[in-house]
Structures are given as structure tokens and as C-alpha cells.
Amino acid sequence: MDLSPVAEDYLKAIYYLETENGRPVRTSDISEALDVTSPTVTSMLDTLDERELANYTPYQGVELTDRGREVVLQLVRNHRLLETFLMEYLDYSWSAVHDEADRLEHHVSDEFTRRLAAFLGEPATDPHGDPIPDADLRMPDESPYTPLTEFEPDDRVTVEQVPHRDPDVREYLSRHRIGPGTRLVVEEVSPIDLVTVVPSSTGASVALPTHVARRIGARAVTK
Template sequence: MDLSPVAEDYLKAIYHLEDEYQRPIRTTEISEELDVTSPTVTSMLDSLAERELVDYTPYQGVELTDCGEEIVLKLIRNHRLLETFLMEHLDYSWSTVHDEADRLEHHVSDEFTQRLATFLGEPAMDPHGDPIPDSDLVIPEETPYTALTEYESGETVTVEQVPHRDPDIRDYLSQHRIGPGTRLVVDEVLSIDLVTVVPSSTETPVALPTHVARRIGARAVTK
């Protein structure tokens, strides 16, 4: 199906918002996610609904159809394989690779994607710790990692998965040298929605809002 990159970005936004909220998505939420006006969102949703990529009822919300979800899973597969290649072979950092893959994901063929997967050894995870859909577009529903908020003060963990779609969160973590592979000691879990951690590389406490710490996946370090 011939879709513009802009239309594909709308489908991706709906997919991620559905995953976050577990309900039909409001036009205002898509507007905030993509930084566009509500009338622009409504116009695009009408177009996507005509192509049977979304189920859209004004004032009730929008959901992806099976066809719309298939398009998104192909984009996610493209994106995460590209991120893996860019980091492993072109020395991109985990904090900069997302935007580059965002630009490229719309412009590669299915054949290229499969050749890339074969070249990379069919990786199951991307550099941020997110699962890569397989060639049948099957993606695990549960992460193998434990959220940072589930650990107690004094525990040592290794970061395996980081949130990276939000540039502000991505930059904050990068500035404090927290990324995949970072070893942390959980310092304090505060009642004011903060988790304080100490990266082993800096030994300087870093405060993380709970909503960010909840999206950091980690494994306990066994002593």
C-alpha cells in the first residue's frame, strides 16, 4: 500500500498511544504527540479511515485496524533493524540513532529489510532493549526486563532497556550517562515520585521521575 511518510507517522503515533493508554485514542492526544493542529489530525484520520487503516468515530476516538497495525509493525521492524545496523556498524550512539532511523524507515523495501536482518544475524532486540518484530511481524507482548521502580534501595542493576522516543528523556539520560549496559545502584525510592540512582561510571546521584524510571528495564546484578 502506497502511503506517505506523514500518514505512516500517524499510524505509528496511534499504535504507541494505544499501547500506552489501552483504549481508543482521542484526536487531541494525537495532536499533542505529533505537534499538529486538531483539524489537521481530523483530516488525516478521515483519509486513513477511508483506506480502512483505522476505525474512527468522531468524539469517540480512533483505533488501528488489523491492516493499519500490520503497516506499523513493518515500520517498527525496519526502524529497529536500522538502529541496530547504525549502532553496530556506523558508530551511532543509542541517544542519536533514533532520529536517523526515523528518517530511513519509510524508504526501505521488504527485501532490503530481510537482507539486513540476515546480515545482522536475526537480532531479537534493538540497541534500546526493545523487541524487533520477526519476519512474520510477531512481537513479544511482555518485556523480559524488570522496571527500575520494582527494585529496592541498595540493589545493583544493569540497564537493559531505555525509553528513547521522547527527546527530552533521551537527552536527560544521555547527559547523566545512563543507557543500555549502565550499572546502577538504586539509592532511594522516594514518596514524591522520584527514584534516585547512582551510575557506577560517575558515582553521582541522579534523580529520575517515577514515570521515567518505570520505563527503564533492568536486570539485577547477582553478587
């Protein structure tokens, strides 16, 4: 399907907002996510609706169609395979691969993606622990990881999945050496929306806002 990278970015934004907040998605949320004006969003949503990639109702919001969701899942597959390649073979860090893959995902063919997946051994997850859609664009129904917010003080865990689309969150976690594979001790779960953890690599306490900690997936470590 002949779509511009800009149109594809709109579809991805709708997909992630649907996933995080439910549907239909408000135009104001898309405007904020993509840092564009409301009239610009409305114009693009009209185009996506005409192309049967989204169902847009003014003043009510927008939802992806099955066709639109298929386009997005192919982009997600491209993106996460590219991230895996960049980290495993070009020595990118987990915190740097997202932006690079964002630029590349729009410009690879389905055949390239098929070959890349085979070359990488058909990985199930990317460097951030996110699932990679399979060749039929199917996603797992549930994450195998437990949100960090569900652990108790003194629990020892290994981080398996980190939020990475927000550059400020990415930078904060990277600066405090928290990423996939990091071992943590949960120090405190505060009633004021903070989870404090201690990475084994630094031994220094790190305060995580609950909305960030909730998006960090982890596995319990047996003492």
C-alpha cells in the same frame, strides 16, 4: 501499500498511544504527540479510516485495524533494524540513532529489510533494548525486563532497556551516562515520584521521575 511518510507517522503515533494509554486514542493526544492542529488530525484520521487502516469515530477516538497494525509493525521492524545497523556499523550512539532511523524507515523495501536482518544475524532487540518484530511481524507478549520502579534501595541492576522516543528524556539519560549496559545502584525510591540511582560509571546520584524510571527495564545483578 502506497502511503506517505506523514500517514505512516500517524499510524505509529496511534500505535504507541494505544500501547501506552489503551484504546481508543483521543485526537487531542495525537495532536500533542505530532505537534499538529486538531483539524489536521481529523482530516488524516478520515483518510486512514477510508483506507481501512484505522477505525475513527468522531468525539470517541480512533483504533488501528489489523491492517493498520501490520503496517506499523513493518515500520517498527524497519526502524529497529536500522537503529541496530547504525550503532553497530556506523558508530552512532544509542541516543542518536532514533532520529536517523525515523528518517530512513519510510524508504526501505521489505526485501532490503529481509537482507538487513539476515546481515545482522536476526537480532531480537535494538540498541535501546526494545524488541524487534520478527519476519512474520510478531512481537513478544511481555518484556523480559523489570521496570526500575520495582527495585528496592541498595539493589544493584544492569539497564537493559531505555525510553528513547522523547528527545528530552533521551538527552537527560545520555547526559547522566545512563543507557543500555549501565550498572546502577538504586539509592532511593521517594514517595514524591522520584527514583534516585547511582551509575557505577560516575558515582553521582541521578534523580529520575517515576514516569521515566517505570520505562527503564533492568535486570538484577547478583552481589
